[in-house]
């Protein structure tokens with residue numbers, strides 16, 4: 001089987017999410033990476049080194065610079081005549097592109113796969129991860145998104161794939177990119193961090209969140225996450241949200257501070273290796289999944305903890 | 310400008326899903342069902358656009374069992390104008406829903422279709438993008454802000470790195486994220502009024518769409534369960550555990 005994997009990048013460097021997608025695709029057959037973007041020679045060179053990639057297709061066109069699905073879908077659909085499957089990481093951009101491709105190919109997409117059980121059989125989470133479905137496709141071609149936490153990252157170096165330019169399809173004239181407000185942070189990225197400290201509604205406001213959570217995260221070398229309640233209340237930006245509709249994370253250690261443990265939050269972090277919860281309510285549902293719980297007022301416990309580390 | 314808002318009846322988000330003992334799915338007998346929360350946000354956004362004068366009529370559509378009428382009535386009570394139920398008891402995958410919606414879009418010619426970004430039952434996150442593909446329209450997914458500007462709509466999207474804004478030529482497809490708005494509750498008088506609003510019932514065959522599933526669900530299982538661990542006596546005990554885990558030492 002031959003699989004076309006859409007490579008996620010920012011036109012300058014390959015994103016880590018691509019590496020998990022390569023591993024997932026490698027379980028199905030021969031992996032080719034599509035680097036579509038604007039001025040992406042450097043990304044293509046990087047992609048060629050990823051272990052397990054047999055070929056890199058490069059589509060360099062200003063129309064692909066912002067990964068607009070209206071422009072990318074025709075390119076991918078054209079390429080798919082030579083492939084059995086199309087796969088993207090289950091990131092916001094991957095989720096934006098894959099269904100548009102699937103519909104044009106008249107294929108039912110399999111979202112967010114957790115494992116490859118056979119050439120057409122996969123497991124995927126439903127109901128915020130409260131159930132796992134094993135599904136088999138009857139379509140001639142497959143369109144898949146793969147959950148990052150479920151597949152080890154392929155080695156970024158060691159490969160030596162051939163790089164081939166492909167014809168571009170230009171601008172569909174339906175959409176344009178206006179701008180982005182991307183968070184800049186010195187901290188590790190949430191989805192690849194080994195340790196995460198997340199704060200919830202209990203953190204009161206943006207200043208209190210920063211004053212309480214950040215020093216602890218600094219001590220632990222951790223990324224910072226949040227519950228939906230904390231994001232909605234404006235304590236932190238939206239890209240901090242962990243959960244069913246935010247980021248799916250599985251760090252070595254996840255510290256939940258003042259988070260009750262709603263199923264939608266658990267959906268994003270319950271595969272963490274060790275979960276630590278600090279909450280003043282001993283009946284908070286977060287304690288049902290926590291390996292280590294501390295029933296305490298966070299406003300005294302967290303500063304004390306930070307001080308003692 | 311007309312707005313079409315597709316809505317889905319799903320297990321209420323407050324109910325903990327239980328996997329059936331025979332492994333065929335999640336138990337939906339005698340549990341509370343509600344409108345998918347993201348769809349509620351889509352209905353609310355459509356109403357706000359109408360209140361601002363950017364929209365003239367809101368048509369809500371559901372594909373599902375007869376009971377999905379309740380979901381449509383909820384949307385009508387919130388402020389939608391009329392409803393279409395494409396009634397079926399079969400499993401309808403996102404691709405088939407998108408095909409049915411395409412037929413409705415062709416008949417209704419809305420300027421905007423507003424959908425929830427995902428349904429909280431199958432968590433597919435596909436229908437809006439698929440509808441955009443099938444109708445050849447642009448898509449603004451995971452919207453946290455929607456501004457109609459003449460023949461265009463500017464959509465601010467929640468993406469992994471933060472926020473991003475795209476400008477789409479109308480007609481367009483937009484899918485909603487959580488922070489777009491806070492849906493209103495229907496008032497009692499509006500619930501009463503909704504009862505007399507028009508609700509048409511159709512079948513997939515009326516639209517000539519084959520809804521045969523492409524995926525076979527072989528089984529549905531419980532995820533690996535985590536068990537509750539230990540409660541620690543004090544901060545010192547937690548410091549000790551963190552050191553054992555090799556962090557913060």
Ligand SMILES: Cc1cc2nc3c(=O)[nH]c(=O)nc-3n(C[C@H](O)[C@H](O)[C@H](O)COP(=O)(O)OP(=O)(O)OC[C@H]3O[C@@H](n4cnc5c(N)ncnc54)[C@H](O)[C@@H]3O)c2cc1C
Nearest residue numbers: 200201202227228229243244245246258259260265280298
């Ligand atoms: C469709 C949908 C999708 C959703 N997606 C997500 C998602 O992706 N991620 C997400 O997180 N949520 C999501 N939610 C929201 C979710 O249901 C909860 O509302 C949310 O997770 C609650 O956040 P919280 O735990 O911070 O707040 P709360 O539930 O209010 O919990 C606050 C906790 O802080 C504790 N506390 C208060 N004061 C102190 C103190 N001084 N010291 C110690 N503890 C204290 C309380 O005991 C309580 O347990 C979603 C909801 C819906 C409907």
